[in-house]
Amino acid sequence: MPTSSTEITLSTSRALGLVAIASGENYERANQALEASGFSRLRNGAYTASLTDAQAARDTASALVHRAHEHGATLVTSPRPYLGDIGIEIAARLPGTWSAELEIYSHPLWQDDLWYGLWEAGEIHQALEDHRIPYASVLKNGTGTELLLVERPGHRSGYLLGALTDHEKEDVRDDPATPRTMVLPADPGLAAHLVTHTFLPAYRRALHHRDLNTVLSALERIRGEHQTLKAIKDSGRYSDAAPLGDSRLIAGMERDFADHAWLEFRHVLEHAPRLLSRCRPAATAWPDDGAALTRLREALAHSQDTWDEWNGLRRELYSVPRTLPAHEWSQVRGQMGLAVLPAIETWLADSEAFERQVRAAVPGGPAALSAPSPRLLTARTVPPPAPRAAAVHR
Structure with a gap:
């Protein structure tokens, strides 16, 4: 992105009159020029000057030309009305x-x-x-x-x-x-x-597909760990064929799985109810999926208390991840994962019917003719978005 010199962009507003916005690395000097010229600052950081008195407006504009030059700012007149x-x-x-x-x-x-x-x-x-x-x-x-x-x-x-x-x-x-x-x-x-x-x-269609991809990706990650754990439990050996040797190791692996599974299943609990509400199996080519969707809704209902408990923790103890030792916080998540394990297994079993029906329920199109979007089942690490700061307050 190119870095421009310090500028003051001028536009007009029917309600505000002349509007001026400073930008550039030395924008503060441009703001000083506007204040020295008699402009008033708005809450959002723009400056205004009334145009109701023609002579006063000319005096203000003349003062701005001189002050802008003194402060090293370039005046730019926009051909557009004030964007606000x-x-x-x-x-x-x-x-x-x-x-x-x-x-x-x-x-x-x-x-x-x-x-x-x-x-x-x-x-x-x-x-x-x-x-x-x-x-x-x-x-x-x-x-x-x-x-x-x-x-x-x-x-x-x-x-x-x-x-x-x-x-x-x-x-x-x-x-x-x-x-x-x-x-x-x-x-x-x-x-x-x-x-x-x-x-x-x-x-709205993009939101629908994004939420679906979020749920599918979460289930795919759970499925991989669930299959690994099941294979180890069935064989009594690690994935490299070494024997477990101690049954307590299985319990520890189950707790670790529950911890990780909860972190992923939260995405299902957050997004799946809205997606399920749009599904109408009878209007699709797979009306028999209705039974699977009923099981999925019941699994969500049985997970509601745990979901409410989690959200309560987030509201009341937002600093828990920073104040509890990591292993204790992991235990909290593991307990929640164990509490919803039956629901997780139901979702793993019926995920194909869920995907079919949600793809058919895309907003704005006939259910039976809805074209599927590409699946996004990658597990790339994405940094959490930082809150968009209100730049005008800086």
Whole structure:
């Protein structure tokens, strides 16, 4: 990503008047120029000056030219309206209740915060690599959906829309479930229509496939360890054919398996209920899968108390992993794994029916004709995404 010089980008807003946003490594000096010129700072880090009094507006603009030169900042006049307004206008036209907030990434390094949350592999992904993106509008619906709206680099009009997520993800360039960038027109009404009827349905399908892949990957990892443990127990020997020699070793291996299995089965407990709720076996080519889905739902119900206990621990004792010795924390997880072991075995046994039905239940298409997406059963290590910091507060 190229590092630009210190700039002050000017745009207009019907409600705010003249809006100025500073960016670059010396953005603080640009902010000082704006304050010395009579601009007022907004909560999000942008600066404004009223345009209602023509003479006062000219005086402010003249002062800014001189102050910017003194502080080494370049003035850039945007051909677009203030992005904060555009985000709000689009959000107001989307189905449900949406809000929009402008985020400012004044220092070039702050733009990197977006990498952790961006679930996108198209043009907006490339824009972050090749251009400075000093600000963006984040659209939220209050139920977990977050969209990133930026001005389209290299064009005098139009916008790019991508999806954000706090979910651990594969490399977005390799993940077939990754949503794609949508290019939006300058008109907020037309843009909102495209978001409603094209982007959001595609986004819901991407979420569906992502959640399915998460569950399948977790089950695959459990299955591998479960098969290894079963082979050792049946043969009385390690995988290298050496005899166990002590039955207590089996108990220890079972506890270790339960610990690891719980860490994976949490993904099933989190995502599978929503996926199962969309399944309609009678509408597919495999109506007999209904019995398997019933068993899977019952297994989830029998795991609910343990799942509630786990979430209670997370809420009330968030620091447990740091305060308990590692072996004691492992025992806590192992106990939960043992408690849900029957449910885990049910899910391993009926996972094929689950996969068939969930692939057939992709949102937005006829169940019986739904095309499967590629399976993602890799176990690549992915670092947990860091929370996207609000750059304007830095």
